[in-house]
Amino acid sequence: MNKTIGLFAHVDAGKTTFAEQILYNTKSIRTIGRVDHKDSFLDSNSIEKERGITVFSDQAVFQYNFSTYYLIDTPGHMDFSSEMERAIEILDYAILIISAADGIQSQTEIVWQLLRSHNIPTFFFINKMDREGANIQTVIKDIKSNLTEDICFISKPIKKKKFDRKIAEFIAERNDALVEKYIEEDYEDDIWLNSFMKMIVDNKVFPCMSGSALQNIGIDSFLENLDQLTFTRYNDEDKLSGFVYKIRHDEQRNKLAYIKILSGTLKIREEIAPSTEKISEMRIYNGMKFKNVDRAAAGQLIAVKGMPSAYIGCGIGNFKGNIRYKMIPTLRSKVLFDESLNSRDVLKYFNILEEEDPSLKVIWNEKLQEIQITIMGIIQIQVLKEFVYERFNIDVDFGPCEILYKETIMSSSYGCGHFEPLRHYAEVYLKLEPGQRNAG
Known part of the structure; x- marks a missing residue:
């Protein structure tokens, strides 16, 4: 079991x-x-x-x-x-x-x-x-x-x-x-x-x-x-179902997708729906060490290579779930780095980190010409600074933290606009209403 x-x-x-x-x-x-x-x-x-x-x-x-x-x-x-x-x-x-x-x-x-x-x-x-x-x-x-x-x-x-x-x-x-x-x-x-x-x-x-x-x-x-x-009731006989819960990169920067198998079995070199990507390697981790396996069954946690399009929360096989996280960062900060560094390279490194931690929400602000991230707190920034140096061998720092605000409307509101571009004529009438909170 x-x-x-x-x-x-x-x-x-x-x-x-x-x-x-x-x-x-x-x-x-x-x-x-x-x-x-x-x-x-x-x-x-x-x-x-x-x-x-x-x-x-x-x-x-x-x-x-x-x-x-x-x-x-x-x-x-x-x-x-x-x-x-x-x-x-x-x-x-x-x-x-x-x-x-x-x-x-x-x-x-x-x-x-x-x-x-x-x-x-x-x-x-x-x-x-x-x-x-x-x-x-x-x-x-x-x-x-x-x-x-x-x-x-x-x-x-x-x-x-x-x-x-x-x-x-x-x-x-x-x-x-x-x-x-x-x-x-x-x-x-x-x-x-x-x-x-x-x-x-x-x-x-x-x-x-x-x-x-x-x-x-x-x-x-x-x-x-x-x-x-405690008991579990995973079924190896059902069709394959599971989801990616973690993304990491090994020392050669190969992407590893960590999968929880909910039902069925997964075999090496098997194509995973809904994509047509083939698994080239399967690992079961125990701390930093791992052993390679050719097959994994329902209830197991495995790390696989050969899924470049995988992301945290994506389903595999017949997965029908909807993974939504409740912990959302409330602070935003900009990444500071030496002008001698290419901003595209730095952005690429932070995009790799975002694959592993989607809550970072890395963006390139074209207007301000800066990289921005969202974070949970000061300790995370200190750790991130050390981690970037250890991982990519570059020194970065972070600007002052700003609180992220989300604006919303409290009641129905109407707006209208009058447009006459290139002798064309249009009027737009718009009604905005508050939706259910957190419904998107």
Whole structure:
């Protein structure tokens, strides 16, 4: 069974450390890296190592019991929320990590709202329980007040037999079909366990566990429950369907399209509809390393070469979805660079970056003769400056940030125009009405 899970958290909640322990405990990595030691497995970019933050959503692969897990470590800083949101589309389940020392932060609430808007089933892990003053009940109360009342705390591994009575009471309160069974003390284990799993995937309940990622406390128990309570139903027999969720370029600047396969199978040198492009190489990434494969099945995440026209959000095969992102940059800045550099070359480099991060919205302003981009915040600009130098070996800077305003009309309005070009005559009458907000 293929399962894709994503890790989310506010900065410094211990998300990357949690990922390291998961990978180490499942024998996917041999040694545990640390953010402060600059050797964590998924923060592989030099900028991430130096700054100690996650900038890019990278993946690891591990096996647990009978399932293959694709683990996505997402950025926790607000400035990289667009990168984080693009990862949400490919998830089967999410893990939201909250620091017991700090509780719910602003970014925690933003992440929670995004996960709810995309209907991603979510597990909580309350981390840093080894810290002095950490109080599990305080954090749970905080979650109930600010995020959801439907949090179900699990203190030990759930077993197929002897289903936990407290959890049975919790889900019976939210499931009319189970109330009578609970009253009659009808504890048929399979029914209760399957009902719990169904309510999780339907976003009606949200399991919560606790521990310390740094001390490896509660990680094994969390893994056991995650595996027991999650399932996917991908079908290899259906027609091919999937979508591109990420674009990257390798060291030779070959374009890599990262695809989530939703149904069917994909084979090397196969033509992908609706284009006639042929896949020349297929990779499954685990951190920076990858292995080549000739075939990929439903539920898998793969990177392919041979799709030059691919872009983030484009469908393949019979994909019928409509991917729309909610995190939109609110700032605009111009790119500053030395006059000795050819502006067309600089624009070409930024167009490559825009392929990888569409939220940059790179434009060439002909009137002002400048390159403009949209961004989320100052930290993103600092990282982008370092990244451009590392990637293309050019120094750039950015002008002052301006807030992007969107103007709209509040009520119906009429206008008219009178035209007489070259002895021709025309009058235009125009009526403008406000449309539904965000309808385009």
